[in-house]
Amino acid sequence: MLDRLYLPLLALTAVAVVGLGLVWPQGLGDRSPAPFGHEPIQRTPEMQARMQRQHEASMRRAEQARAALRNIQNQAVDVTR
Numbered sequence: 001m002l003d004r005l006y007l008p009l010l011a012l013t014a015v016a017v018v019g020l021g022l023v024w025p026q027g028l029g030d031r032s033p034a035p036f037g038h039e040p041i042q043r044t045p046e047m048q049a050r051m052q053r054q055h056e057a058s059m060r061r062a063e064q065a066r067a068a069l070r071n072i073q074n075q076a077v078d079v080t081r
Helices: 003-023 045-080
Strands: none
């Protein structure tokens, strides 16, 4: 294809893609401008509660792992004495 046709077409396509990216729904992040987009799933009360429960469970598991490691280390120290 001739450069004088290809390069302007490529530039026009790039501008169109950037323009589409400005208004297309952004997934689970912030809401896109009207009329596109919807309420982000992560901002619903149900999802907020679920994320909080998941965080608390993760913190409990991490604390249990730390306690288990401390117990193992204490047992190793007690054996050597």
